[in-house]
Amino acid sequence: MPAHISGVLHAGPSPVWLPYPEAVNDLMPSLWPSNVRKDGDGVLTVAGHRVTDLARTHGSPVYVMDVEDLRARARAFVDAFATAFDQVGAVSRAYYAGKALLTTAIARWVAAEGMGIDTCSLGELMTAKRAGVDPSLVGLHGNNKSDAEIAFALDWGIARIVVDSLDEIDRVEAAAAQRGVRAPVMIRVTVGVEAHTHDFIATAHEDQKFGLSLHSGAARQAADRILASEHLELLGLHSHIGSQIFDRSGFEVAARRIVALRAQIQRDHDVRLPEVDLGGGFGMRYTSQDTPLPITDMAQQLAEMVAKTCAEEGSDLPAVSFEPGRSIVGPSVFTLYSVGTVKPVETDTGVRTYVSVDGGMSDNVRTALYDADYSCTLASRGSTADPLVVRVVGSHCESGDIIVRDEYLPADVTAGDLVAVPGTGAYCQPLSSNYNLTPRPGVLAVQAHRVDWLITPETLDDLLARDGGPLAED
Structure with missing residues (x-):
């Protein structure tokens, strides 16, 4: 049992599970x-x-x-997922979740290590642009995007806008039509997975503000509307089940449901959706009680699971993207x-x-x-x-x-x-x-x-x- 532990609130000043350290000055x-x-x-x-x-x-x-630790973690994530997905014949992409901590220098460093930038505000978009990040490596999230955010994203030409509601689909379409462009969008799907984390950072169960429900049919309705639009291009589907997650089973269930929905949409509309995004939420170690999976193991397991589900659905392999933030910085x-x-x-x-x-x-x-x-x-x-x-x-x-x-x-x-x-x-x-x-x-x-x-x-x-x-x- 490691000696360096920090835990939850306890009634007594000396929790029984907190072992007496052999060397209190030592680091873990x-x-x-x-x-x-x-x-x-x-x-x-x-x-x-x-x-x-x-x-x-x-x-x-x-x-x-x-700084070198940050860059090494970004590099290791990109390499681990690229290797794992290459082994199953697929491409992986990594977008650094800027909400964790974003400055122009951080944006430059992670971009230099092969990561894109995931943003969720006008300030984060402007920071990524100021850092000189290629807009084809930038995405925009948010459950209540402003007109200014949508306009900035379209004018800069970012890679994707992850739409979060039916109303937002209409707003992005109107902004794209005004500019005479096709806006690249993904649908954030609420897949109904209860992540094993704090309620405030679990984001894929039904009763919360993010996404379009798979269960109610809202996600499918969004796909139908986008595919019928002249000014929207549906790149694929997005899922994010929460944050600080150690249990891979939540990712696996979410991935199976997203891949199955993608296969159904492709069959019904005779189209190809080139990308699936499984979000972030990879846990990190705050104390010796935390047990995150090695990133190479997580990458291999997710790659094998996506390949297996696509084979079962009789569909092609999409490019699969992820959005780590906490586990990097x-x-x-x-x-x-x-x-x-x-x-x-x-x-x-x-x-x-x-x-x-x-x-x-x-x-x-x-x-x-x-x-x-x-x-x-x-x-x-x-x-x-x-x-x-x-x-x-x-x-x-x-x-x-x-x-x-x-x-x-x-x-x-x-x-x-x-x-x-x-x-x-x-x-x-x-x-x-x-x-x-x-x-x-x-x-x-x-x-x-x-x-x-x-x-x-x-x-x-x-x-x-x-x-x-x-x-x-x-």
């Missing part, structure tokens, strides 16, 4: 970016840079990205905090020690929003003190402002120490806020030869600049 490599180590003084380093130096120069809290980033106070609190079952840091739910709301779990380590020094179960909390005026619920740190953790939380690359910065008028942290891109801001940190002057000022009395 699978939780951290590949270029993260601890040096001889116990200081966390990334690509050779000590976090004590990063904090001194750039401040805290701060998101720290291992999530493990490549950790958040660095400074400790402010350490407070032992008497409870009914003993003493719980609260370690308060200079960030919190404004830079990582996922613990409060999704009941997410994280781990952490003392990052600024080694320690010979005994391990102590602590709760790492933020500085905000909310009792739910928790970053790490239960984890072992050295018992001498104190004000001024640095604590690092791994696995914060996906959704933490995009979901960050100015709660309590707190400036949002920046994102540092760390490479062996340089350290740069990917996203510059906000300042209090930035926040005050948006304040309209005192209003005149009536």
Whole structure:
């Protein structure tokens, strides 16, 4: 049993499942970016840079990205799926899910490793364009696309618009007709698969806002309407069952249903739909309790299953695309905090020690929003003190402002120490806020030869600049 675990909320300060660590200073490599180590003084380093130096120069809290780790994960995903699908005679494509974390530099890096960009807003579209990404590698999602988003997508000439409702089909068709073009579209199909994940990130069951239902016939109705349109080109079908998923069975059921629907549409309309998209949602390891499948295994199993289902349906193999985000950028980033106070609190079952840091739910709301779990380590020094179960909390005026619920740190953790939380690359910065008028942290891109801001940190002057000022009395 690995010793470095972080889990769900528990009644007592020392959960029985949390094993006493043999070496509280040690890292579990699978939780951290590949270029993260601890040096001889116990200081966390990334690509050779000590976090004590990063904090001194750039401040805290701060998101720290291992750039080479990000690029290697993108490259490994592309290679694994290309190899697996080539073995069954099909083509695979990978679109990086920009909603996880997107900047112009990230867009350039993942594109250089062979990925397209999946966007879901005008801001994400504009970022991809600014990065110089080929529009033929860009897609647009969203359950409520604005006219401006549709217009930008058509004018730029992106690869596909994933339509999410019957009303949207009419709006995209009207915009395409106005421009005298045929808009390439896919249909987002709600396939009725209950993904084994949090309700808020499960997206293929019937009672939620995304997609057109397979069960009710809405997806088939959408296909009929698009195929009858003069200004729409139906590329294929899309399914996304959720996020942070470890169980491949959900992907397999969704794929079988999508492939079967594609075969039926092709037979009935005597057409060929060249592509199927099985979405993203590949899980990552936040704690030692998480057990994501190796990406090579997932790719091979999905390729074999798609090929088998197509053979059973008597249909040709489509190009199969995927939209990883979390599994690419999530493990490549950790958040660095400074400790402010350490407070032992008497409870009914003993003493719980609260370690308060200079960030919190404004830079990582996922613990409060999704009941997410994280781990952490003392990052600024080694320690010979005994391990102590602590709760790492933020500085905000909310009792739910928790970053790490239960984890072992050295018992001498104190004000001024640095604590690092791994696995914060996906959704933490995009979901960050100015709660309590707190400036949002920046994102540092760390490479062996340089350290740069990917996203510059906000300042209090930035926040005050948006304040309209005192209003005149009536």
